[in-house]
Amino acid sequence: MKHPDRRTGYVAWQIGQIMASRIERTLRPFHLTLAQNSALIQAAFDPGVTSATAARRASITPQSMGTAVNGLVERGLLERRTAPGDRRTHRLHATEAGLRLAAEAGAAVDATHAEALEVLTPTEQEQAHSLLLKLLASLNPAAMDVDNAP
Known part of the structure; x- marks a missing residue:
């Protein structure tokens, strides 16, 4: 029997927490x-996305996304427009x-990702990425909408 701390979901959660912390530091x-x-x-990759769709894709609450969007609008980084x-x-x-x-910020985050993944060979990185995307598609199909954005 696997130790409970080695279950795939828990390991994925740990990695997610670690990566979130590293990316937060990168974004500061x-x-x-x-x-x-x-x-x-x-908004950059899918102009006209709604806040609700952005929240679903990011797996965060609409309230959290609303707070994030408000901050960006106040800073002049995002605009809200109504559709005809x-x-x-x-x-x-x-x-x-x-x-x-x-x-x-994207370039800095890319560097953070590369640093975290350098322990894996390029082939292992592709395999891990592919498997994680498969899990994400199953657990949060809305997150995959970005692949269909223009």
Whole structure:
């Protein structure tokens, strides 16, 4: 029998916690939280995404995403726009400053990821990534919507 701390889900949770902490440290100089970074990236890669969709994709509550979006709007990094015929649904669009910050923060996060994964060979990294995406697709299909974004 496996020790309970070695169950796949628990190990994945531990890795997620460690990576979240590392990425939070990486984002601090950019004055971004994990949720804000997610909102900014989603608006940059999928202009017009709704806050609700962004929250589902990131596996966070709509309230947390709303707080993140409010902070980005206040900083002039995101804009909320209404869609024609639907004045209640706000669509998120990154501003020029938001796009620049998303690119800068993204490069820093990429470096953090590369550093964390350097213990694995490139083939192992691809295998781990593929298996994790398969689990994510099963557990949170909405997170996979980003693959279908324009």
